[in-house]
Amino acid sequence: MTTTRKRPAPDKPAPKRAPRRKAAPEDEAALRAAAEGQPRIPDPLELDAAARGRRPEYYGFDIVPPPDRPPQTEREREVYTLGDGEMLVNMGPQHPSTHGVMRLVLKVRGEVVIDLDPVLGYLHRGIEKLCENATYTTVLTYVDPMDYMSAMHNEHAPALAFEKLYGIKAPRRAEYIRALVVELNRVFSHGLMMGFLALDLGGLTPILYSFINRDQVVDMLSAISGQRMLFNFFRVGGVNFDVNDEFLSRLGTWRAEVLDTIEMNEKLLTENEIFAARTKGMGTLTARQAIDLGVSGPNLRASGVAFDVRKAHPYPPYEELEFEVITQQGGDTYARYIQRIAELKQSIHLIDQIVDRMPHGPVQAQVPGIIRPKPGRAYAAVESPRGLYSVYAISDGGPNPYRFRMRDPSFISLQVMPKLMPGHLIADTMAIMASLDPIMGGVDK
Amino acid sequence: MDQGTIDLILGLGRFVVATTLLLLLTVPTAFIVIQMEIKIIAQMQLRYGPNRVGPRGIFQSTIHGFKFLAKEDQTPDRADVPTFTIAPWMVFMAAAMSMLVVPFAPGLVAFDSTIGVIYFFAIIGLSVVGLLIAGWASYNKYSLLGGLRSAAQMVSYEIPLTLSIVGVVVLTGSLSFTEIVQWQQEHGWAFIWQLVGFPIFLIAAAAEINRAPFDMIEADSEIVAGPFTEYSGMRFGFFFFAEYVALFIMSAILVTLFLGGYLAPWPFPATLDGFVGTLYGLFWFFAKTYFFVFVAVWVRATLPRVRVDQLMGASWKVLLPLALINLFVTAIVVLAFNL
Amino acid sequence: MDALKTLRDDPAFAFWFLADAAAVDYGVGNWFEVVYHLYSDRHPAWLRVRVKVDRSNPVTPSITSLWEGAMFHEREMYDMMGIVFEGNRDLRRIYMSPDYRSFPQRKDFLLPDDAADSPAAGNRPLERPETWDLTRLEDAAAHRDEPGGPV
Numbered sequence: 006m007t008t009t010r011k012r013p014a015p016d017k018p019a020p021k022r023a024p025r026r027k028a029a030p031e032d033e034a035a036l037r038a039a040a041e042g043q044p045r046i047p048d049p050l051e052l053d054a055a056a057r058g059r060r061p062e063y064y065g066f067d068i069v070p071p072p073d074r075p076p077q078t079e080r081e082r083e084v085y086t087l088g089d090g091e092m093l094v095n096m097g098p099q100h101p102s103t104h105g106v107m108r109l110v111l112k113v114r115g116e117v118v119i120d121l122d123p124v125l126g127y128l129h130r131g132i133e134k135l136c137e138n139a140t141y142t143t144v145l146t147y148v149d150p151m152d153y154m155s156a157m158h159n160e161h162a163p164a165l166a167f168e169k170l171y172g173i174k175a176p177r178r179a180e181y182i183r184a185l186v187v188e189l190n191r192v193f194s195h196g197l198m199m200g201f202l203a204l205d206l207g208g209l210t211p212i213l214y215s216f217i218n219r220d221q222v223v224d225m226l227s228a229i230s231g232q233r234m235l236f237n238f239f240r241v242g243g244v245n246f247d248v249n250d251e252f253l254s255r256l257g258t259w260r261a262e263v264l265d266t267i268e269m270n271e272k273l274l275t276e277n278e279i280f281a282a283r284t285k286g287m288g289t290l291t292a293r294q295a296i297d298l299g300v301s302g303p304n305l306r307a308s309g310v311a312f313d314v315r316k317a318h319p320y321p322p323y324e325e326l327e328f329e330v331i332t333q334q335g336g337d338t339y340a341r342y343i344q345r346i347a348e349l350k351q352s353i354h355l356i357d358q359i360v361d362r363m364p365h366g367p368v369q370a371q372v373p374g375i376i377r378p379k380p381g382r383a384y385a386a387v388e389s390p391r392g393l394y395s396v397y398a399i400s401d402g403g404p405n406p407y408r409f410r411m412r413d414p415s416f417i418s419l420q421v422m423p424k425l426m427p428g429h430l431i432a433d434t435m436a437i438m439a440s441l442d443p444i445m446g447g448v449d450k
Numbered sequence: 451m452d453q454g455t456i457d458l459i460l461g462l463g464r465f466v467v468a469t470t471l472l473l474l475l476t477v478p479t480a481f482i483v484i485q486m487e488i489k490i491i492a493q494m495q496l497r498y499g500p501n502r503v504g505p506r507g508i509f510q511s512t513i514h515g516f517k518f519l520a521k522e523d524q525t526p527d528r529a530d531v532p533t534f535t536i537a538p539w540m541v542f543m544a545a546a547m548s549m550l551v552v553p554f555a556p557g558l559v560a561f562d563s564t565i566g567v568i569y570f571f572a573i574i575g576l577s578v579v580g581l582l583i584a585g586w587a588s589y590n591k592y593s594l595l596g597g598l599r600s601a602a603q604m605v606s607y608e609i610p611l612t613l614s615i616v617g618v619v620v621l622t623g624s625l626s627f628t629e630i631v632q633w634q635q636e637h638g639w640a641f642i643w644q645l646v647g648f649p650i651f652l653i654a655a656a657a658e659i660n661r662a663p664f665d666m667i668e669a670d671s672e673i674v675a676g677p678f679t680e681y682s683g684m685r686f687g688f689f690f691f692a693e694y695v696a697l698f699i700m701s702a703i704l705v706t707l708f709l710g711g712y713l714a715p716w717p718f719p720a721t722l723d724g725f726v727g728t729l730y731g732l733f734w735f736f737a738k739t740y741f742f743v744f745v746a747v748w749v750r751a752t753l754p755r756v757r758v759d760q761l762m763g764a765s766w767k768v769l770l771p772l773a774l775i776n777l778f779v780t781a782i783v784v785l786a787f788n789l
Numbered sequence: 790m791d792a793l794k795t796l797r798d799d800p801a802f803a804f805w806f807l808a809d810a811a812a813v814d815y816g817v818g819n820w821f822e823v824v825y826h827l828y829s830d831r832h833p834a835w836l837r838v839r840v841k842v843d844r845s846n847p848v849t850p851s852i853t854s855l856w857e858g859a860m861f862h863e864r865e866m867y868d869m870m871g872i873v874f875e876g877n878r879d880l881r882r883i884y885m886s887p888d889y890r891s892f893p894q895r896k897d898f899l900l901p902d903d904a905a906d907s908p909a910a911g912n913r914p915l916e917r918p919e920t921w922d923l924t925r926l927e928d929a930a931a932h933r934d935e936p937g938g939p940v
Contacts, residue, residue, distance in 0.1 A: 077880075077887065078880060080879035094592075094595075100674060102672070116758060125883055133894060134894055206671070207753075208755075209751060210491075214496070217496065282757075297856060297858060299857075299861075317830070318828070318835065384837065386808060393808055395826065408811075410811035410824075432672045
């Protein structure tokens with residue numbers, strides 16, 4: 006493809022901005038002339054207009070989802086080719102229980118799932134690209150809405166990575182406060198997972214009970230950070246605020262009640278026969294498979310692999326805290342649920358330890374307003390409620406990260422679905438998916 | 451006019467008035483049951499529930515109902531329009547018409563048929579046809595799955611449901627609901643005689659009217675809303691009403707067959723005479739019926755949903771043999787003691 | 790690829806967990822890099838393996854035969870950077886729609902704000918010169934040295 010148009014060289018200072026969406030008419034004419042006779046990429050709007058000529062297919066019944074193009078890969082052909090008595094059910098992106106905007110294309114025979122294809126990207130915001138255009142401090146605000154159930158973890162990994170890049174270390178008190186808020190975040194994330202799993206199984210109440218705990222934690226985190234969901238609490242070299250009285254009083258109330266609220270849910274679910282029949286033996290993930298597929302976090306540990314970043318590659322202050330890596334043997338939906346509850350209780354135990362051992366001192370190291378680390382690379386991983394969440398940052402010496410890469414655990418965990426679902430009923434796909442606990446904000450970045 | 455014609459006209463008039471009254475009764479019944487569901491589940495989930503429409507939100511379900519009237523009634527592009535239109539009516543009429551044979555109080559029954567039990571199960575079984583038609587006519591995969599689920603589930607559960615009642619019928623020797631209640635006045639409430647039949651009926655009835663934990667048909671987390679997916683406006687309203695009316699009626703039948711209908715429980719006199727007696731019977735009838743509505747709501751707030759194959763398995767492998775054994779034992783007892 | 794296999798299977802290394810696979814674009818005229826991070830119980834640190842990929846012919850072997858879980862990583866890298874992984878049997882777009890033709894995380898992909906500087910004034914994102922088509926790789930390679938060509 007050749008073109009007569011010139012791009013601004015990337016290293017030159019940006020020329021004066023032309024007003025957007027208002028190209029001068031001669032420019033437009035020149036553009037059209039330049040485009041004449043060249044193989045051009047069709048504009049989506051034109052495609053749409055062309056499509057309007059014919060009667061749109063109704064999406065309900067007989068349409069095969071990507072209809073107007075040949076399959077691009079072997080795997081795609083495999084999924085979208087229908088055998089005898091099979092049909093495709095397009096589940097999502099608007100469906101009551103796809104946890105946001107995931108779309109699953111299920112190939113079913115009757116109600117038995119034969120194969121499925123997760124179609125992602127409905128929430129893609131290009132956060133990595135945005136972060137490459139933001140300064141190191143503002144990156145920490147962009148990562149919050151990624152995995153909105155664990156915003157604190159999202160900030161933790163970049164903060165650690167940038168500190169490595171910049172060559173500073175957060176004060177010890179800041180490390181402890183970080184661990185405290187991160188574990189609080191884990192508590193409400195795991196607690197909500199119980200509720201979502203029950204909701205996908207048709208139990209209406211546990212989600213409401215989960216929200217009791219969640220509201221208390223969120224109020225607490227809002228008291229310390231000033232925000233309810235997207236906290237923007239971490240800074241390169243520390244945290245934004247020290248703990249305050251309101252936080253401490255809320256922490257005390259919460260700590261007194263949290264085990265009771267969890268038990269309310271456990272009574273409704275753990276020993277319930279219908280719940281057990283719906284979850285035990287469903288979607289069994291073996292340890293071998295789990296490692297192969299890159300599953301991490303509670304899902305991996307529920308399959309019996311004792312891999313926890315907090316132990317395997319400890320970041321401060323976890324090497325000073327006492328805890329064991331919990332594992333389950335089942336690897337099924339029930340094991341993943343039990344694993345979440347066990348970790349939830351472990352987190353509460355960790356919070357007790359952190360509060361006991363909280364050192365005194367500053368919460369923020371001396372850092373300039375605009376950070377310009379030396380050229381280099383840094384990789385930092387934390388254990389988020391969904392698994393290994395890591396950040397790989399490259400600095401070129403400028404105020405923005407040259408490359409900012411996030412590895413989101415729920416994105417990788419979704420790969421197991423085509424392995425787990427076949428052979429189960431449509432009803433079970435929802436339960437298995439809920440037990441993997443994907444958050445689409447994180448999956449789609 | 452001779453006496454026969456006058457009787458016929460009077461009978462017809464009485465029938466028309468009773469039917470109209472019952473049809474009118476379905477609407478407040480649905481409102482009350484929906485309101486109960488909303489508020490009771492809210493209490494169980496430790497939240498307020500709707501509390502803005504009227505004092506303590508008591509008109510919330512009424513507003514829900516009128517909202518359906520105000521909404522646009524859409525038909526999918528490629529739906530089969532006549533069947534798509536008729537399906538909600540069938541489901542609603544099946545629920546409403548089965549109310550005809552229920553004795554609300556001594557003498558207060560719209561149509562005191564000698565084969566009331568058969569009539570009831572014939573009519574309530576029609577709703578499955580409506581749901582199946584709705585699932586097929588909507589031209590939507592979820593609707594289709596839901597429709598087929600409803601067919602499979604209702605056919606499976608009709609059998610243990612009916613068999614558990616045959617026990618009562620054998621015991622009382624009558625197919626008329628009124629006579630069954632009168633028998634219970636003499637011999638004590640039927641659930642004492644039918645300790646196996648009563649729970650079978652309870653479970654099968656919940657499955658028959660798609661109540662939790664057997665609400666497979668509209669399992670919102672799996673197949674969106676089943677046969678109702680493509681319905682909107684008042685057509686959806688009919689489905690919605692039918693569902694709650696059916697819940698009320700199933701409770702009413704349960705009470706009539708097993709718990710003495712309009713009879714008062716032990717420390718009170720079973721019936722009273724005159725107009726006061728009618729009110730007295732109505733009071734106990736509604737008290738017992740709404741207690742079972744409450745139980746259904748309670749179950750819904752507590753239990754997760756079972757899966758399709760588990761549901762079928764429970765019907766064919768557990769409930770059906772139990773119901774047969776129950777029938778067998780009842781028949782032997784009736785013969786042996788010449789009841 | 791062989792190095793990764795050794796790293797995974799040799800008991801002296803035993804890097805059994807693929808933590809991350811990321812692609813880095815070093816800009817027009819330079820190269821791509823595919824960066825793998827591995828974890829092993831026996832070694833205290835994350836192991837970083839960097840693979841250099843030619844920017845004009847971005848093809849590199851897939852590691853999905855070693856870790857099946859690299860599938861989504863590779864699909865994402867293909868989607869965002871346009872790196873083709875040979876041997877990956879499901880290499881298609883994962884975030885962007887299938888008919889999308891551009892690779893947004895390349896350094897020469899301008900964000901809409903910056904695209905206002907481009908001759909198309911940001912009006913037609915898909916018509917921008919730096920937007921190019923994977924199916925015309927050879928074409929692109931042939932015109933690499935022309936001014937304004939697609940690299």
